[in-house]
């Protein structure tokens with residue numbers, strides 16, 4: 001097992017990455033406030049892992065209640081969140097009960113938001129079971145639900161007390177979801193870790209084949225990058241925004257197509273190509289860099305072209321991005337492979353052209 005730390009002072013927490021961790025109560029119980037836990041999961045993950053987690057905790061004397069939500073991005077909404085609150089109240093969960101999110105990023109984001117708000121805040125643990133959640137969403141405390149007009153529009157920053165990434169859970173993950181997770185891994189390489197980008201170019205097929213050593217390396221390196229950024233800028237006043245590379249375009253794709261049609265990682269992949277194309281149009285990187293980035297996403301079996309939403313529809317959805325300030329769109333662009341920056345001066349004609357160049 002490898003352990004990283006998210007250095008947030010008295011709210012610091014460990015990220016444990018390894019195999020068989022779901023069976024090890026000693027990793028979890030020190031982070032419970034009382035002998036009660038409430039597991040939030042969904043109807044795909046529950047049959048696979050809920051009983052194992054319940055048995056682990058029950059074996060350590062912990063009372064475990066749970067709620068099983070419907071699966072999918074289209075259920076990351078108020079109505080489904082309310083089902084969590086209903087179940088918390090029906091089972092008389094207390095403010096000191098620990099909410100455990102068992103699942104991918106949808107469950108982690110919704111469970112975290114429920115934990116942030118139930119009785120004004122209860123302890124929270126992330127047990128991510130997708131690659132995307134293990135490399136990104138379980139770390140850093142962004143919690144949210146979607147709104148029809150925009151992704152993750154209602155939420156809170158609320159840190160977990162522990163992230164437990166059991167690599168064995170990835171064995172049951174569909175290939176398409178594995179690729180979606182790789183989009184966020186490539187993102188770290190692009191924004192701040194050129195060495196990781198080069199490693200991915202050399203090892204992407206090993207990741208697609210789920211070789212354990214390669215997977216562990218990609219997850220650890222991703223979490224190390226994310227933990228460092230979050231410790232520097234927990235609430236996205238500055239450098240944390242770089243984690244949004246490709247997301248302004250990608251979120252527009254997700255919302256515009258209807259949540260769940262495009263996976264988050266797929267939107268990020270196509271959106272990153274739009275951001276890279278725009279960076280090239282603005283003279284920040286060369287055309288060869290854009291081709292190199294596209295080649296890696298394609299090898300990871302990810303889309304490098306967005307859906308043919310009308311350009312104005314993209315721009316309309318992008319206008320409510322959370323990085324908009326004083327009405328001005330701010331985008332994460334590339335100065336090199338391995339170095340990103342935030343820019344508020346991209347000409348709208350160039351943004352339009354980048355979208356159109358990258359649409360099917």
Ligand SMILES: NC(=O)c1ccc[n+]([C@@H]2O[C@H](COP(=O)([O-])OP(=O)(O)OC[C@H]3O[C@@H](n4cnc5c(N)ncnc54)[C@H](O)[C@@H]3O)[C@@H](O)[C@H]2O)c1
Nearest residue numbers: 044071104105106129130132133136137142169172173264
């Ligand atoms: N909070 C953050 O910092 C952050 C970062 C990145 C993404 N996100 C959010 O995360 C979400 C995407 O997360 P995701 O890609 O994990 O999607 P997801 O949660 O929908 O999971 C993908 C699919 O895999 C299934 N699944 C989960 N674990 C499984 C397993 N071990 N075996 C088989 N199937 C399994 C799920 O039920 C689902 O059908 C988006 O809503 C995105 O906005 C948040």
Ligand SMILES: O=C(O)C(=O)C[C@@H](O)[C@H](O)[C@H](O)COP(=O)(O)O
Nearest residue numbers: 136140142151152240243244247322
């Ligand atoms: O943790 C962050 O910060 C990120 O931006 C990580 C992203 O991968 C993630 O998709 C995040 O939810 C997007 O940020 P948002 O603020 O636009 O929701």
Ligand SMILES: [Zn+2]
Nearest residue numbers: 184247264268
């Ligand atoms: Zn993301």
